[in-house]
Amino acid sequence: MSAEPPPASSAAQGWLLDGHRSPALAEANRMMTICNACRYCEGLCAVFPAMERRRTFGDADLDFLANLCHNCGACLYDCQYAPPHEFAVSVPSNWAELRTDTYEHYAWPAGFGGLFRRNAVAVSIVTALAVAVFVIAVSASMGSSFTEAHTGDGSFYEVVAHGVIVGVFLAGFGFGVLGIMGSVRRYWRAIGGGRVAVSDLVRAGRSANTLEYLDGGGVGCMNEDEHPNDTRKIFHHLTYYGFALCLAATTLAAVLESGFGQEAPYPVWHPVVILGTVGGIGLVIGPAGLWRAKVGRDSELVDQASRGMEMAFLLMLMLISLTGLGVLVLRATAAMPALLAVHLGVVFAFFVTFPYTKFVHGFYRYAALVKHHQESPTR
Ligand code: SF4
Numbered sequence: 099m100s101a102e103p104p105p106a107s108s109a110a111q112g113w114l115l116d117g118h119r120s121p122a123l124a125e126a127n128r129m130m131t132i133c134n135a136c137r138y139c140e141g142l143c144a145v146f147p148a149m150e151r152r153r154t155f156g157d158a159d160l161d162f163l164a165n166l167c168h169n170c171g172a173c174l175y176d177c178q179y180a181p182p183h184e185f186a187v188s189v190p191s192n193w194a195e196l197r198t199d200t201y202e203h204y205a206w207p208a209g210f211g212g213l214f215r216r217n218a219v220a221v222s223i224v225t226a227l228a229v230a231v232f233v234i235a236v237s238a239s240m241g242s243s244f245t246e247a248h249t250g251d252g253s254f255y256e257v258v259a260h261g262v263i264v265g266v267f268l269a270g271f272g273f274g275v276l277g278i279m280g281s282v283r284r285y286w287r288a289i290g291g292g293r294v295a296v297s298d299l300v301r302a303g304r305s306a307n308t309l310e311y312l313d314g315g316g317v318g319c320m321n322e323d324e325h326p327n328d329t330r331k332i333f334h335h336l337t338y339y340g341f342a343l344c345l346a347a348t349t350l351a352a353v354l355e356s357g358f359g360q361e362a363p364y365p366v367w368h369p370v371v372i373l374g375t376v377g378g379i380g381l382v383i384g385p386a387g388l389w390r391a392k393v394g395r396d397s398e399l400v401d402q403a404s405r406g407m408e409m410a411f412l413l414m415l416m417l418i419s420l421t422g423l424g425v426l427v428l429r430a431t432a433a434m435p436a437l438l439a440v441h442l443g444v445v446f447a448f449f450v451t452f453p454y455t456k457f458v459h460g461f462y463r464y465a466a467l468v469k470h471h472q473e474s475p476t477r
């Protein structure tokens with residue numbers, strides 16, 4: 099820690115990778131060496147206490163720390179060595195770049211992460227439309243009408259056969275879950291995660307569910323200027339809990355159908371409809387608010403290269419909720435069949451790509467929080 103940090107320009111010149119796999123990791127190592135000597139920010143979040151438990155910073159340490167960061171921005175605004183100081187310490191944007199790099203580096207199957215990072219919006223939209231067209235073609239070949247209204251119990255299945263809906267959902271969801279499990283498993287092993295105690299899982303769950311480290315040490319999150327607030331935390335909660343409610347509605351509907359023979363669509367007072375409607379509204383307002391916050395955010399806090407992937411994720415969330423709410427509101431009209439096909443396409447595209455989208459940040463961050471609580475049982 100007494101070693102003189104290398105100059106700010108070293109990593110940018112590209113010749114000093116210093117054993118790291120990328121210039122961004124070499125730059126993170128340089129900045130953590132400075133921060134570990136300074137330690138001014140140790141009360142802001144979990145990153146700095148975790149940093150202080152280390153004397154050197156290999157790639158796996160930096161991958162761990164990057165995903166522990168919630169990008170509140172406080173350490174940039176508080177830093178006496180931030181640009182234009184010659185040390186040029188700018189932690190939040192570097193961590194943001196490294197997080198995207200970890201999603202790509204640990205992605206399973208290897209290579210899919212890079213494909214999505216470069217073409218996020220196009221891959222999502224083309225996949226959704228392709229599946230919608232596929233659903234319409236298969237259903238039309240089975241005699242379904244996409245130009246008439248269908249009403250009453252089982253009307254969704256008059257449009258798209260039950261087997262097609264279940265097949266599309268299971269194929270997308272199954273691939274997505276496998277991809278995430280494979281990716282996070284590689285990450286967990288790399289950062290040295292071992293056996294996990296239930297108490298660590300619970301404490302990490304509490305930190306994640308409350309976004310404990312998105313408050314800049316208690317003042318709030320930095321956004322477009324030096325005045326912190328809780329805007330991002332509120333919209334993130336709406337997105338997170340909105341998604342959870344929609345998932346609960348889908349799961350309950352599947353149980354009622356397969357276990358009790360109660361077929362959708364359900365009446366407006368039904369728990370499936372209430373859960374789906376409340377969750378869907380949260381899943382429109384939350385991503386829209388995050389989108390707005392992202393566009394107006396201080397550019398020093400974000401990684402511009404990751405913007406396409408992040409916007410594609412928010413776009414897909416909004417499309418899922420808007421098409422789902424559209425099916426609910428227009429279910430007795432002739433617009434329902436086409437809307438249902440598009441909704442299925444968007445859901446499939448979302449699930450099949452989620453190991454490579456911003457969605458995966460929740461799993462990497464949770465793994466990093468578990469590791470943090472393992473290392474520091476009293477914090
Ligand atoms: S971000 Fe700046 S102020 Fe904070 S610990 Fe690092 S060098 Fe010190």
Ligand code: SF4
Binds near residue numbers: 166314
């Ligand atoms: S941006 Fe916020 S969460 Fe990330 S390291 Fe800085 S203070 Fe911690």
